[in-house]
Amino acid sequence: MTDNKIKHRRKVPFIEQLQQTECGLCCMAMIVKYYKGHVSLHYLRERMANGRDGTTLLHLKQLAKHLGFEAKVYQTPAEHLHMHQLPAILFWEGKHFVVLEKVTKNHYYIVDPALGRLKIRQDELQQKYTGYILTCNPERQPDYQKPKNLWKPYLTYMVKKPKLLLFIIAVSVTLQLLTLANPLLVQFVIDFILLPENREMLQVFLIGLSCYVFSQAFFVFIQGRALVIMQNHLDREMMTKFFRHLLNLPYHFFQVRSFGDILFRAGSLRVIRDLLANQLLKGILDIGMLVVILAYMTLFSPLLTLIVFLLATVNGLIIYFSRPKISEANQKEIMKQSEVQATQTETMYGIFGIKTAGVEDTMYQKWENRFDKLILAYKNKEYILNNVNTATTFLTVIAPLIVLYIGSHQVLAQAVTMGTVVAFYSVTTQFFGLSSSLVHTINSFILANAYLGRAQDVFDSKEEDIGENRKALHNLHGEITLKDVSFSYSRFGQEVVKDVSLRVAPGTKVALVGKSGSGKSTLSKIMLGLYEPTKGEVYYDGYNLNDLNKRALRQKIGVVPQDVTLLNQSIRENIALHNPDTSMEDIIEAAKIAQVHEEIMNMPMNYETLVSEMGHNISGGQRQRIALARALVHKPKILLLDEATSSLDHVNEAKIDQYLSAMKCTRIVIAHRLTTIMNADLIIVLEDGKIIETGTHTELLNQSGYYASFYNNYSEEQKVPQSI
Helix, strand or coil: CCCCCCCCCCCCCCCCCCCCCCHHHHHHHHHHHHCCCECCHHHHHHHHCCHHHCCCHHHHHHHHHHCCEEEEEEECCHHHHHHCCCCEEEEECCCEEEEEEEECCCCEEEEECCCEEEEECHHHHHHHEEEEEEEEEECCCCCECCCCCCCHHHHHHHHCCHHHHHHHHHHHHHHHHHHHHHHHHHHHHHHHHCCHHHCCHHHHHHHHHHHHHHHHHHHHHHHHHHHHHHHHHHHHHHHHHHHHHHHCCCHHHHHCCCHHHHHHHHHHHHHHHHHHHHHHHHHHHHHHHHHHHHHHHHHHCHHHHHHHHHHHHHHHHHHHHHHHHHHHHHHHHHHHHHHHHHHHHHHHHCHHHHHHHCCHHHHHHHHHHHHHHHHHHHHHHHHHHHHHHHHHHHHHHHHHHHHHHHHHHHHHCCCCCHHHHHHHHHHHHHHHHHHHHHHHHHHHHHHHHHHHHHHHHHHHCCCCCCCCCCECCCCCCCCEEEEEEEEECCCCCCEEEEEEEEEECCCCEEEEECCCCCCHHHHHHHHHCCCCCCEEEEEECCEEHHHECHHHHHCCEEEECCCCCCCCCEHHHHHCCCCCCCCHHHHHHHHHHCCCHHHHHCCCCHHHCECCHHHCCCCHHHHHHHHHHHHHCCCCCEEEEECCCCCCCHHHHHHHHHHHHHHCCEEEEECCCHHHHCCCCEEEEEECCEEEEEECHHHHHHHCCHHHHHHHHHHHHHCCCCCC
């Protein structure tokens, strides 16, 4: 315990984790915000470089010290947690971090970045709490970075169409004024037209009223058309920027987020668009009209205006104090929506494995469990909104009646005319109608903040440094050199590639061999520039990769990954993916080399046969060979094959290898099948990220090391011939 411990009564602000591995960073951001500081998750991600493996309690301790806290880690039983300074960070379920907000006699209050606020009993806590607590005592005022205005970039999209924006404002103001004219017309009819001596004016009034109604309908029509144009403009601006930015993000961005969640974020832009196009301007105009109506009512009756103003103030206080609950409930619902969409997406992607394993019921139960939680979150949010709406509706209904009652007394006292009271009643109804509309707009913006945060996570992520203006190797020879290359997925994480140095000569076949998890695939991604080495350098034809245009380089490299992904397009379009203008002759030639041409010609539509999403309507071997044809069609100088022939029979594999040898392109092969690698010019054996053996097949057998042992075991199982 420390001398400067303070008893804080306020709540820990909830911050949702938007990546699978950033729960610890979210907890630290919540602690900072609790002590009136502010650091963005983006800043913490840059500081920690979490990567795919997340962080540890000790790394969070280092981060806390950097942010101005005296941070200590204790191993503490659950019953002693109340003795530590709170809020604090708990290690949870052996893989997660949460914030312990406070402890009472019977309950523990948890803020979970993945689930929101939880109130649990000690027996529940003991099942999840892993025994370690990180306390954070501020030694100075925590860092405060001015929060970014998340709405500002979206508002600039509207300003890009100034004429359209001004037109919508002008039409909307006109409609508001026409609506305000209603009570004046009522007053005019009661106090003037209905007098016996003015009966002949009734026909003239009817003509004027008809013009008024048709004018209002006309302005409603053109307002709707203008709003549709604005919506289309916002859709195009937001979605094109979002998708372009998404495609330019580095590969590791997609490794720590589920596809379902990314799709959900793209969909959230539509919610933001609807708010900007339909409700933002309306909300601003509603505020203006409320001021005008208040001034108008004051001219007629200051007493009645005061009563209306007091009731409106009560209405505003209800909204203000309900905001935090609405925001928290909506955030929980969105989290559950994202989880349900992620489950549905992964189920569809993994349907083959689900069917073959017979685990449909298990997957259904997983989905149902998450869907039930979504329904519960939705119900809780709607209950809160219903309570708020009930209170505001009550005021909307009761206020005009109060005005009517008091106004009637003033009519009897001959203080005002009946027309004035009826007009004031109508204006009061309009006033509270606008107030209700404004309440709905405010609630919508509160709810949209959660959507906005998810979309902004994409925009805040830094684009890959692709080097558009750097040197493009137009005549790539195919030499690759790695000098003392190491790599880890996070700043404090263990290195998965360690001090690797190698040279791949142009036109040679190099095989990477090792157990699963030895670093083969990671090393291949470093070669492609998808991962930045933690230290060391990668060279192509003697040029440092960081000095080259990576996109231009990758277009000269053919890659066949372990998990082949085909698009929901024709086979021709799948093969010509890199260049839609590729000639049919080149496509057929690539398919022949990949030993898939004859099978394509036996399909009903030949090369125009439509491939289903993920390629589920063709065999695994056909998928691999179409992917190989895709890699070969642009005649690459370097070919990277990651288990690229694992689904092929030995005959097709041998034919493909023979063709590739004749192409004289550099080949980097990752395979567990020894027949794929035995004829390599150089075999590199990896273990725990290090190179432990190099040489040809014969040289490595003579060394009697790892490769020789691996070969002998494989020979016994597969009966591999002892000579090639």
